[in-house]
Amino acid sequence: xxxLRTYIEHYxxxxxxxxxxxxxxxxxxxxxxxxxxxLLQEGEVCKYFAFVLKGALRQYSVDDxxxxxxxxxxxxxxxxxxxxxxxxxxxxxxxIDALEEAELLLITxxxxxxxISTVPAIAQMVRELDQRNFIATQKRLxxxxxxxxxxxxxxxxxxxxEFLQRFPQHMLASYLGISPETLSxxxxxxxxx
Amino acid sequence: xxxLRTYIEHYxxxxxxxxxxxxxxxxxxxxxxxxxxxLLQEGEVCKYFAFVLKGALRQYSVDDxxxxxxxxxxxxxxxxxxxxxxxxxxxxxxxIDALEEAELLLITxxxxxxxISTVPAIAQMVRELDQRNFIATQKRLxxxxxxxxxxxxxxxxxxxxEFLQRFPQHMLASYLGISPETLSxxxxxxxxx
DNA sequence: AAAACTTCTTGACATTTGTCAAGGGAAAAG
DNA sequence: CTTTTCCCTTGACAAATGTCAAGAAGTTTT
Numbered sequence: 239x240x241x242l243r244t245y246i247e248h249y250x251x252x253x254x255x256x257x258x259x260x261x262x263x264x265x266x267x268x269x270x271x272x273x274x275x276x277l278l279q280e281g282e283v284c285k286y287f288a289f290v291l292k293g294a295l296r297q298y299s300v301d302d303x304x305x306x307x308x309x310x311x312x313x314x315x316x317x318x319x320x321x322x323x324x325x326x327x328x329x330x331x332x333x334i335d336a337l338e339e340a341e342l343l344l345i346t347x348x349x350x351x352x353x354i355s356t357v358p359a360i361a362q363m364v365r366e367l368d369q370r371n372f373i374a375t376q377k378r379l380x381x382x383x384x385x386x387x388x389x390x391x392x393x394x395x396x397x398x399x400e401f402l403q404r405f406p407q408h409m410l411a412s413y414l415g416i417s418p419e420t421l422s423x424x425x426x427x428x429x430x431x
Numbered sequence: 432x433x434x435l436r437t438y439i440e441h442y443x444x445x446x447x448x449x450x451x452x453x454x455x456x457x458x459x460x461x462x463x464x465x466x467x468x469x470l471l472q473e474g475e476v477c478k479y480f481a482f483v484l485k486g487a488l489r490q491y492s493v494d495d496x497x498x499x500x501x502x503x504x505x506x507x508x509x510x511x512x513x514x515x516x517x518x519x520x521x522x523x524x525x526x527i528d529a530l531e532e533a534e535l536l537l538i539t540x541x542x543x544x545x546x547i548s549t550v551p552a553i554a555q556m557v558r559e560l561d562q563r564n565f566i567a568t569q570k571r572l573x574x575x576x577x578x579x580x581x582x583x584x585x586x587x588x589x590x591x592x593e594f595l596q597r598f599p600q601h602m603l604a605s606y607l608g609i610s611p612e613t614l615s616x617x618x619x620x621x622x623x624x
Numbered sequence: 625a626a627a628a629c630t631t632c633t634t635g636a637c638a639t640t641t642g643t644c645a646a647g648g649g650a651a652a653a654g
Numbered sequence: 655c656t657t658t659t660c661c662c663t664t665g666a667c668a669a670a671t672g673t674c675a676a677g678a679a680g681t682t683t684t
Contacts, residue, residue: 299573307577309569322566361554368561373515375565376502379572380492383608384500387671406631415576417672422633580641599661610642615663 239263241291242343245315249363258357265353266343271295271336278320278334283327286344287319288312293340294404297332298412308412311337311401317367337405387416388424432456434484435536438508442556451550458546459536464488464529471513471527476520479537480512481505486533487597490525491605501605504530504594510560530598580609581617 246262247253254262266289271277277295278284288295290312297310297318309332312318323330324347345353353360381390391414395402401410407425408418416424439455440446447455459482464470470488471477481488483505490503490511502525505511516523517540538546546553574583584607588595594603604614 299577301577307573309573309576321562321569325562325566365558365561368558368565369514369518372561372565372568373518375568375572376514379568379575380500380502382572382575383502384492384494384498408631413576418632419634419673420671423671426633601661611662612643612664613641616641619663 239266239268239343241315242266242289245289246359246363249366250359252359254359258359261357262353262360265349266345269342269344271340271342273336273339276333276335277318277342278323278330278332280331280333281329282323284320284323284330284332284334285346287317287324287347287350288342288344290314290316290318291341291343293342294337295334295340296337296405296409297334299331300333306412307415308409311405311409311413313400313404337409382415387414387420388428390414390416391421391424392428432459432536434508435459435482438482439552439556442559443552445552447552451552454550455546455553458542459538462535462537464533464535466529466532469526469528470511470535471516471523471525473524473526474522475516477513477516477523477525477527478539480510480517480540480543481535481537483507483509483511484534484536486535487530488527488533489530489598489602490527492524493526499605500608501602504598504602504606506593506597530602575608580607580613581621583607583609584614584617585621 242262243254243259267286269288271293277286277288278297280300292314294311294313295318296308296312297320298306298308300306310318318334320330320332320334322328323332327347350360350364354364355361381393385393391410394410394414401413405413407421411418411421414421435455436447436452460479462481464486470479470481471490473493485507488505488511489501490505490513491499491501493499503511511527513523513525513527515521516525543553543557547557548554574586578586584603587603587607594606598606600614600618601611604611607614609617
């Protein structure tokens, strides 16, 4: 829970009052996940958004051919959840599961809306988070539209070098939107140059 | 200006007070653009976010080879601007220009932040807008990672059929991240099937 | 320790998409 | 009205990426 407090204060650049922190603490529910355990399965409504205290998760869809397409990874101090389903209460097209043992803090949309309206620091954090999120997603979109597989891998290596160590290559390939074989060849090629 | 009022009330599902509307009116500056006129050029800081009353604009980057990559179109009742540059005050990598004669309402970040803290309806609108925006961008990302050129065109046709009429094909191709020739062939193919 | 999975690599080949070049027709500019 | 520019299409070919199949380590499970 201390991790979350530090995280929020990081956004607001001023310490949280004890009263606010108490409100925040009450809103979140701790949850542990084992490796491969689902936080969300396709077809369910995403009832919780999760803050990651420990471990790693992925969000992905499965197409008609059974191929997984990873749209998001989350590690320590990241958030994960299907925004669309969370907000609109529609069934999700995504699965979210743990790649490693994970410890999470869960919050429902109702509780989050409550916090937003009672704790200004949270409102600000959510706004900034949304903005960063949007910028990051737009950058990825831009990359995936304008760059080759090789350039996208190079960008990933630069922006999230820790991912390369932490996740299996075929998942990075899925995240980049290329086949595992192509990624393997791109890496092989980049070693020589 | 009435269009903006209707637009905001659409989000908040309750009428704006005259006082609030007066505040909002003051914050925005009207601006007209001719066809091909820039609202933003690469290297500049994006000082204004624009609400489109009339006309159409595009946001795009230009790569080393001089190829344009369109990341966003905006028509009536849409917003356009480079969020990253607008928020962080960094030089933008994008250009924004008018595809048709356009009438806009401009707002600076300082003015927008002011409105957000004084007019709750605006705060809510911005929050919802950010969410929708994020969801839409994530969908596009998902499509561009997981689908073929053909499937992405089909999706565009379904989600924004008006774009197909309004924008030249080579710009739609750029928006989809494929070459104009490939789009031409995809369309030809889909006629027969 | 053995068995069963998972992960990564590599080769051969197929498919998709891009590039270059040319031409025709529509729209805008003069 | 004529000229110029823009836009779309098509063909031939090249490049990038995907698919399938096999095998070698490495991990996890039993």
